[in-house]
Amino acid sequence: MSRERVSVFLARRSYRRRRMADAARLLPLAGGVLFCVPLLWKASDEGARTVGAMIYIFVLWVLLVVVSALVSRHLRHGDGEREGEEGSGGGGME
């Protein structure tokens, strides 16, 4: 329960784990932005083609699945939860 002073520099393992948690948080944001990219294509001369957008979306989808699988492999249950909360914002303010 007690919140001891955490040292500024962490061991390599827990450092990596924290960055993985950051990556897990970033992934949906990146995905959301990237999924919207085809909307920009309309600006070109005669409009975007469905086939192109479809290939783009599905390739991106597969990539997201793969990256998500890689990231969550490093986030075992019970790891880094305490430190995870410090960065999530919102928590603890009233």
Added chain:
Amino acid sequence: MTVLNILVLVCMLYVVLLFAVAFGADRAARQGRVRWLRSPVVYTLSLSIYCTAWTFYGAVGFAARSGLEFVTIYLGPTLVMIGWWWTLRRLVRVGRSQRITSIADLISSRYGKSNLLAVLVTVLAVIGTTPYIALQLQSVTLSFSAFAAFAEPGPPVAPLADMQSTALWVAAGLAVFTILFGTRNLDANERHHGVVMAIAMEAVVKLCALLAVGIFVVWGLAGGVAATLDRIETSEIARFEVSGGRWVGLTMLSAMAFLCLPRMFQVMVVENEDEDHLRTAAWAFPGYLMLMSLFVLPIAAVGLEVMPAGTNPDLFVLTLPLMEGRDGLAILSFLGGFSSATSMVIVAAIALSTMVSNHVVMPIWLHYSGGAAMVSGDVRNVALTARRISIIGVLFLGYVYFRISGGGTALAAMGLIAFVGVAQFLPSLMGGLFWRGATRTGALAGLSAGALVWLYCLFLPSFGPSVFLSETLHAEGPWGIGWLRPYALFGAEGMDPMLHALMWSLMMNVGAFLLGSLLSFPQPLERLQGAQFVNVFDHSGTPGGWSGGMAQSEDLLIMAQRIMGAREAQDLFSAAAARQGVAGYLPEPSPDFLQELERALAGSVGAATAHAMIAQIVGGAAVSVRDLMAVADETAQIMEYSSQLEAKSQELARTARQLRQANEKLTQISVQKDGFLSQISHELRTPMTSIRAFSEILRDTDDLSAGDKHKYAAIIHDETVRLTRLLDDLLDLSVLENGQVDLNVQSGTLGALIDRAVRAAGGETEHFAVRRDHEAERVDLSTDLDRLAQVFINLVSNARKYCDADPAVLSIRPAVTGDQLVVDFVDNGGGIPTEMQAVIFEKFSRIGETKAGGAGLGLAICREIMARLGGHVSYLPGQTGAAFRVSLPVSARMAAQ
């Protein structure tokens, strides 16, 4: 016609398989073989109830009408799952630590266990889900009639009446399945292994079906990937003409609905076995969705090209194989749609029935029944019945909705409309999880505002003009105020109606939620719950510590018996007592125990009701130092330290109390032992003295008359008989204690045994009546009847001697529960004081000062006898007077004839 017959047969077989899988999984779970039931794969597959028949058939229709836009329905959930670290992890942790039973329960728990909020959420969920169930029924009947149309060309063979009977059969079958496997246990927090397993299987079936159709279309009909892409390029949907607003709006909407749909909440949070499963689902479920949508566009494009104009694109998945004469593939595809529809309806019905029974039926019932029911499991039966009736009610509502709407196109739009409805939960849900300042008032205001705008702008107009809202109101607004037109609120004209309603309802919702939260002041319980939810990873304990005194344990037991059933409650209490190192049924009402009890009750009747019931008895939650800690975070470290000291000192005080109790008990026993020894010496001495005196007279006096000699010898004889009896008792006890006793097993009925005991104890008089249940006494026994009779005689004569009521009435209540024969002896007197309950079974123990002159060995002998017979005798608190319970294992009695 044969294809149709085969279809019906395959359907029947499939349903049988479904029941078998559910039954097998339930059985395996009962036998403890749950490892494979708990795998993350099963969890991931169970999430697939997101893909209903609306997505199975409708996605292709959606794609045929608006091209790639359909994919947004899957992109939202994909992003939510990939972003599990943000929300789902927290949601699941909160759900598990608070034993949440539904989304209504979660929101009500967060905002101070308010039942009003729970009712609001429940009503909104029912309004949003009923049409969705109707949609599933429609999809099954539509696909069935599509089959019928192909099987028998010519005039349409499926008139409306036929369709409706199909829907009725499907609804009835689903109701049976859901009641059978979804209401096994009252505790909604326990896992429904059977249901989850069946859903996982259906997930596989629908994925395989869609993939099979897709592969057939791409490589069978179109002739390879490149050719398929060419076909898309030349079809009507070749141009990517998606409005940015709809693209982003639909993605957000589906993401919100994914979190808020009651059925998703059920599988994602309530049925979750292990938080770690999220890690797998985080990538596996997006993969599943990707596969589900991979072939949608090709099927749509090929369908548009091949099928005659005017064919319903919603059924391309089915009609394409049929058209090509691939009956087997068509049947598989039908099963896929059938699976999607049934799994959604089953889970939705479970989720809704839990909400309706816990938050609507139970509070009303408890309010009206008051404290009428004392010791019985009646609340439990009411709750289970309420849940079953709710399931039937929800499915019936869905069917009625389907009948009334006539299965028309109005239903097809229903999917997105329902999404917007449930998305109204999101601000309160997310606000509650991330913002400590969110209050009950805010949540109420936000939910009501959002729900009203949704009803007015989207739900009611969806029935078509002049059904609920008149045509003039649509065109000119109420009272001619143009700003209030349902499709152009505040002058927002020309927007897509769905986006329009989504935007305004969420804006109003969030606005009212924030404003209400900022302006109101939360109650202590809300603040505690808020801290517990927001900081769930720091404090995984429970909020609202209870503090109570010893006297309340008995009241708590009485209440718990009403809800959980007498046996379960007694088990829970005695287990807790054993953990605390206290003998008997009454644990100390420590904060930990009260929390455990509240959780156990919450699993049955929901958090709000459970909290209210405990508060009634204990008299309000005390805010413990540890909980205050969570609120006042600023001085965390100092207060943490002192709170730990506080907790330690509390624990010390508790230990000291227990030690004191043990010491008191020892002292009491020691005093009793001294008393007994002096009593024994006295009892031994008196006969000894007269034996000595009279034998000396006989020895020393020569001229005794024959009459005197005989008299003195008789006195000596009587005294030795008395001595022998006393020594027999002592010997009996020591033999029993040392286990050197031979049991003389005989057969007889319980009734005859009780007859004998009552007679031997002196029978009934005008001051002493015995009330018996002759029906329940018809149990055959095979045990040492003489020993058992000795116990019964002792208990009956104790009641006769010590019961202080006039007339004294002793009730003898036998019952067979599970593997135990239980006989309760309950009298109507003042009972035994709590402090004496601990020692009455000790040797030499007598209540009061030898009023009736026993040696204090009776109950001790009883206890030893019962131990030898494999059962036990114990004092049963919480009854009308003194009550003793004799339990005997089932092996000692034969099954009743």
